[in-house]
Amino acid sequence: xxxxxxxxxxxxxxxxxxxxxxxxxxxxxxxxxxxxxxxxxxxxxxxxxxxxxxxxxxxxxxxxxxxxxxxxxxxxxxxxxxxxxxxxxxxxxxxxxxxxxxxxxxxxx
Amino acid sequence: xxxxxxxxxxxxxxxxxxxxxxxxxxxxxxxxxxxxxxxxxxxxxxxxxxxxxxxxxxxxxxxxxxxxxxxxxxxxxxxxxxxxxxxxxxxxxxxxxxxxxxxxxxxxxxxxxxxxxxxxx
Numbered sequence: 447x448x449x450x451x452x453x454x455x456x457x458x459x460x461x462x463x464x465x466x467x468x469x470x471x472x473x474x475x476x477x478x479x480x481x482x483x484x485x486x487x488x489x490x491x492x493x494x495x496x497x498x499x500x501x502x503x504x505x506x507x508x509x510x511x512x513x514x515x516x517x518x519x520x521x522x523x524x525x526x527x528x529x530x531x532x533x534x535x536x537x538x539x540x541x542x543x544x545x546x547x548x549x550x551x552x553x554x555x
Numbered sequence: 556x557x558x559x560x561x562x563x564x565x566x567x568x569x570x571x572x573x574x575x576x577x578x579x580x581x582x583x584x585x586x587x588x589x590x591x592x593x594x595x596x597x598x599x600x601x602x603x604x605x606x607x608x609x610x611x612x613x614x615x616x617x618x619x620x621x622x623x624x625x626x627x628x629x630x631x632x633x634x635x636x637x638x639x640x641x642x643x644x645x646x647x648x649x650x651x652x653x654x655x656x657x658x659x660x661x662x663x664x665x666x667x668x669x670x671x672x673x674x675x676x
Contacts, residue, residue, distance in 0.1 A: 476659070476660065477657060477658075477659030477660035477662075479660075479662035479663075481600070481663075483600075487668075488650055488666040488667060488668050488669055489600065489650070489663070489666050490666070491662060491663065491664050494655075494657050494662045494664075495657035495658055495659050495660075495662075496659075498657060500664060530599075532599060532600050534600075534662060534663075535660065536660040536661065541614045541615075542605050542614045543602060543614065543616065544590070544592075544602035544605075545602070546599055546600040546601065546602065547599070548599045549599040549600070
């Protein structure tokens, strides 16, 4: 089965740039989607198709995907960005299965 | 606005059954495929099941195949998850989510607030 690998945690000071990676075999050939989840809340879609932002998501959120790594970049990090972030892909099977990364805890110092 | 509201969670003994519901509003439910995704306490997200907009096509994670059944009633804008032969490892918050598709693949653009299922004796 397809596996997505994320770092357990990333720490960044306010105003700096956070980069959260999502590794997978040839992930650059897949569409990657990113979700933000704050404690006690449901996930929220922040990026789809590697780098597109849903309405209401700040331009500070951007993404890239190439080779074996997809990256979520959060510029000018704010305290309110502190959350768990999950990447997600379709595993390419006929069963339409989704695969999620293990999640990355973003801490704003 | 799009709203998804889950219900039906609770405490259930191992081997028993439970049925979750998800009430949808604010969009044309009959035009959207829907997912169930779960999250064990302190753990990450796990995809559980998908049902097509018309209900004909259903897909399951290996961990629940043969035990869980996803269904929908478009006349009621409702999504269901029938969970049988429950195990301790099924303990999780269960989210319903609407599927949307971009230029490449599909994702969940709206999620409910979740309902907690605890399997314990």
